[in-house]
């Protein structure tokens with residue numbers, strides 16, 4: 001692994017990203033050639049758009065050279081101008097593409113991109129290929145060892161990076177080396193190493209479109225792929241019946257506004273891994289938490305739960321059954337819980353699990369489906385809710401405390417207070433993990449607010465039913481008065 005990061009890192013350092021803050025005359029003429037290439041090959045490019053350089057961080061982009069109206073077609077790209085694989089791919093290349101696992105869809109397309117690159121001036125796509133960035137340094141495949149180490153604070157991402165690296169090395173050393181030494185080499189006699197394959201994969205994951213659905217091969221869309229990302233886009237891409245693709249203004253656009261597409265409602269894991277950038281305070285960011293009954297129970301203890309702790313020491317059959325319904329227990333369990341930035345979507349399964357594990361007996365949850373237990377508005381009872389919220393807060397606290405560096409330490413690192421200015425890859429890695437900590441801190445804050453809000457409410461009639469049950473059905477446990485509002489949740493919080 002060390003070797004691969006070393007190889008990719010050295011390669012990134014010796015190459016210049018072609019997108020500079022200012023447009024060099026060579027780059028400008030190459031882009032002019034790309035626009036002409038689209039036009040002479042049956043496509044169209046509206047005179048209302050041009051290539052721009054918004055800033056060094058985003059690289060090049062498209063912008064409106066003149067005002068455009070909603071619905072205006074800005075680029076039309078016929079099917080044969082889209083770089084993809086399929087019927088026209090040589091059998092030798094196709095057999096390599098088929099050996100790539102489905103989840104690495106970007107690597108399948110990367111092999112076709114590499115073939116075009118190796119064909120050089122003989123390639124139909126030469127104007128597109130010569131406009132591609134020669135490095136995508138924000139993508140973690142090209143990170144230094146230190147930056148990878150900084151990412152290891154959040155294993156769900158660092159493990160994916162390492163898996164990709166391992167696959168790149170083994171595929172390049174195995175399948176690609178074999179292909180090079182056999183007849184009909186698809187790469188014109190050029191040896192494709194892990195670095196070249198890594199470059200091509202970074203190019204495809206950061207620029208490919210899957211407009212025809214996830215089951216169809218992805219495609220590079222020349223020119224259209226120069227649109228940068230925004231969650232408030234002003235353009236959309238539409239596939240046509242004949243295989244063509246259009247870039248269309250989705251609202252009126254003023255002159256000199258950038259043309260922006262949404263790459264999808266993605267978490268920062270995807271933005272970093274596939275595109276090499278992060279969206280600060282990304283509303284779709286998420287933290288993966290592995291569900292484990294013992295972990296939730298320990299979190300509960302950590303939150304200093306005072307009421308009925310003994311009920312939480314074991315998992316009763318009714319709880320096990322509901323957890324299995326949520327696929328959090330049993331042979332088909334999927335224990336990954338996603339905690340998302342917006343609290344209402346803080347993993348309904350996590351909310352349900354906390355309510356289930358906080359229930360004192362089966363009667364408390366009678367008539368409730370596992371699904372309804374995951375909806376914030378469908379609390380079991382104020383008392384159960386406080387216990388569940390405290391459990392979730394304990395989980396959030398646990399997750400936060402497991403990060404080796406604190407939120408404050410990361411902020412100091414980014415401000416250059418600890419070790420001076422960080423190299424770009426380290427800054428990205430620290431920003432990424434800081435985002436996860438901020439998300440968990442926001443969750444903790446929101447849970448605390450919910451607990452406080454509950455504490456202000458008297459327990460009403462609805463809860464007195466559950467309270468009555470506990471007072472009669474569980475003689476050993478703390479008894480609740482059935483008189484309306486005799487209890488407030490403040491009592492539970494003591």
Ligand SMILES: C[S@@+](CC[C@H](N)C(=O)[O-])C[C@H]1O[C@@H](n2cnc3c(N)ncnc32)[C@H](O)[C@@H]1O
Pocket residue numbers: 019057058059060061138206207225226227228229230274275276277278
């Ligand atoms: C599809 S390409 C867009 C064109 C690209 N900027 C270029 O120079 O050719 C996607 C790449 O653009 C950059 N990018 C796009 N949107 C961005 C954003 N909102 N913030 C930072 N970088 C962005 C990232 O480097 C990403 O990998």
